[in-house]
Amino acid sequence: MTIRIETGNFDAFFQAPFNAYGPDSLYVSPLRADLLRFVSHDKNPLFSGPDDISIFTAFQGEKPVGRLTAHVHNASNKKFDWRRAYFGFFDCTDDGVAASALLAAAETWAHTRGLDEIVGNINLTAMQQIGVVTDGFENAPYTDQVWNPPHIPRLLEENGYARDFPMATFEVDLTSCAPPAIGPKQQQVLDDPDFAFARISRWNVRERMEQARLLLNSAFAQNPMFVPVSADEYSFQAKDMVWIIDPRISALLTYKGDPVATILCIPDLNPVLKKIRSRPGLTMPWHFLRHRFANKRAVLIYSAVRADMQGKGINPVVLRHVILAMKKAGYKTLGNTWIADVNAASLAQKTKAGAHMLHRAHLYRKALT
Numbered sequence: 001m002t003i004r005i006e007t008g009n010f011d012a013f014f015q016a017p018f019n020a021y022g023p024d025s026l027y028v029s030p031l032r033a034d035l036l037r038f039v040s041h042d043k044n045p046l047f048s049g050p051d052d053i054s055i056f057t058a059f060q061g062e063k064p065v066g067r068l069t070a071h072v073h074n075a076s077n078k079k080f081d082w083r084r085a086y087f088g089f090f091d092c093t094d095d096g097v098a099a100s101a102l103l104a105a106a107e108t109w110a111h112t113r114g115l116d117e118i119v120g121n122i123n124l125t126a127m128q129q130i131g132v133v134t135d136g137f138e139n140a141p142y143t144d145q146v147w148n149p150p151h152i153p154r155l156l157e158e159n160g161y162a163r164d165f166p167m168a169t170f171e172v173d174l175t176s177c178a179p180p181a182i183g184p185k186q187q188q189v190l191d192d193p194d195f196a197f198a199r200i201s202r203w204n205v206r207e208r209m210e211q212a213r214l215l216l217n218s219a220f221a222q223n224p225m226f227v228p229v230s231a232d233e234y235s236f237q238a239k240d241m242v243w244i245i246d247p248r249i250s251a252l253l254t255y256k257g258d259p260v261a262t263i264l265c266i267p268d269l270n271p272v273l274k275k276i277r278s279r280p281g282l283t284m285p286w287h288f289l290r291h292r293f294a295n296k297r298a299v300l301i302y303s304a305v306r307a308d309m310q311g312k313g314i315n316p317v318v319l320r321h322v323i324l325a326m327k328k329a330g331y332k333t334l335g336n337t338w339i340a341d342v343n344a345a346s347l348a349q350k351t352k353a354g355a356h357m358l359h360r361a362h363l364y365r366k367a368l369t
Contacts, residue, residue, distance in 0.1 A: 003098045004059050005105050010036055012057040012064035017091035018277065020065050026140050026147050027091070028270040029278035037236075038124060039069060039089075045232040046073060046124055051113070053124075056105045058098040066092030066099065070106035072113065073125055075227045085110030085368075087120035090132070091148065092155060099155035111368050119164070119365045121146060127216075127229055128237065131167055131338055131361030132156065139358045142268045142299040142335030145169050146361065153364070161364040165224070170336040170355040174327055177354040179320040185313025186320075194256045197321060200247040208252055209238050211259040212304070219304035224342060244269060248329045249298055251321050253314065261305040261314045263322045268297035268335065296332035315349065323353075 006012060014032055021027045029035065039055050041047040052074070058066035068090040077084055087106045092099045110118050123129040129146050134153050141147040153163075182190070189195050200208050213234040220226045246267050253261040272291035276284055300322075305314050326334060338361060339346045 002060075003065075003095070003101050005101050006057050006059060007054055007105075009057050009064075010039070010055065012059070013039070013055045013067045013089075016057055016064040016067035019063055020091055020093040021149060025149065026137075027149075028141060028147065028274050031273065031278050031280065033280060034240075035278075043236075044124070045230065045236055047071070048074060054109055056102055058092065058102050060093075060095070060098065065095065066102050068092075068102050068106055068120075069124070070109040070118075071122075071124060072110075072115065073122075073227070076125070076225065079227050080225075083114065083116045085113070085115040085118045086122040086124070087118055088123040090121050090152065090156075092152065094149075094151040094155070096155065096158060100159055103156075103159045103161075107366070107368060115368065117365060117367050119363050121363070125227070127226070130363065132364055133359045133361050134163070135360035136169075136358055139171075141169075141270060141359070142171075142297065142337075143266065143270050144299060144301060144337045145335060145359065147359070153362075156364045159366075161366045163362040164365040165363040166341045167338045167361050168341070168357050169338055169359045169361065170350050171358045172323075172334040172336070172353055172355045173332070174323065174334055175332055177323070179323045180316035180349075180352060182316075182320070183313065186317050189313055189317045195260075195317075196254050198252040198254050198259070200245075200250055200252060202245070202247065205241060205245055205247070208250075209234065209241060211252060212262045212264055215259055215262050215304040215306055216302060218307045219310070221307060224340060241266070246298070246329070249322060249326050249331065251318050251325075253318050253321075255309070259306070260309045261303075261318050263303040263318050264301045265298050265322060265326075265334070266301060267292070267295050268299050271295065271297070296330065297335065298326060298331045298333075299335040299337065301337055316352075319349070319353065 017027055037043050041050045041053050047053050053071035055069050057064050069088040071086050121132050131146050132153050133148050137150050217228045244266055249265045251263050252259055272287050276287055
């Protein structure tokens with residue numbers, strides 16, 4: 001059957017992965033309203049105008065069977081002197097014709113804007129969901145982890161895309177893992193009265209999020225692909241944090257009253273999103289409330305130590321604090337968002353924490369001629 005591509009049809013864009021993968025897959029969509037915000041050029045502060053993003057959906061007859069975004073992150077191109085487009089949210093049935101049509105639409109979009117390469121999945125920046133799962137397909141993703149079936153990397157490779165930037169996600173069994181050990185450096189931090197954990201509550205979460213943003217920008221400044229996150233961008237991504245955060249399982253460490261380190265964790269929302277198929281409805285509050293009391297999974301979004309305080313043994317102190325708090329709160333497992341292979345220090349921390357790899361993932365890249 002002939003495949004046709006439509007641009008700008010959000011209803012079909014949202015529905016496509018459900019049709020492509022079926023109800024028994026491990027795929028979990030963002031909430032419909034959140035996804036709409038993310039891909040809206042007039043709402044998402046990542047984009048300066050309608051020329052920065054397009055959404056494409058592949059139809060087989062009247063049924064949407066695949067989708068992706070084509071977009072540009074101008075701040076990344078400016079910082080790294082790139083002429084790069086991104087594709088994101090690439091989900092498709094195992095159909096080579098549909099995949100080729102979608103990818104060709106994104107490539108044409110990029111080429112007409114004078115860009116010379118396209119990279120993905122990026123949903124929608126390097127500080128959000130990124131990657132294409134290339135191993136560990138059998139493992140259910142946590143919030144902010146990507147998932148796709150095995151045919152997605154194959155379809156990309158059949159269309160001339162090459163694996164790039166290897167990374168992995170992780171999981172820790174909190175019922176059996178030991179918190180990070182306390183060595184001389186860590187004991188020195190614990191013994192210093194100038195270090196203290198700041199209180200996190202639903203009442204001050206917006207202030208704490210801004211402090212966490214500044215720590216993120218300081219700690220990740222030298223990381224590959226990292227671009228400082230503006231206050232508007234961070235607020236846009238974390239606008240509902242006040243409703244979902246569990247203050248017991250995140251931490252902010254201060255030194256003489258100034259924030260120096262943070263670990264930001266949230267309860268895993270994917271099980272409840274899967275139950276409601278990411279669509280708001282009359283039963284959604286009931287499902288969320290029930291999940292809140294039954295959930296035993298949490299996810300570590302990121303950890304950050306201010307650049308001038310790195311190497312002082314601070315991160316293990318904060319991680320120990322968080323893991324002990326999670327155990328006390330009854331959480332059983334902790335997922336971790338992506339860590340690149342080039343980040344040896346973070347990978348070593350995962351090994352020490354007893355984490356096991358959950359998913360193997362890569363970016364896929366293609367030069368445009």
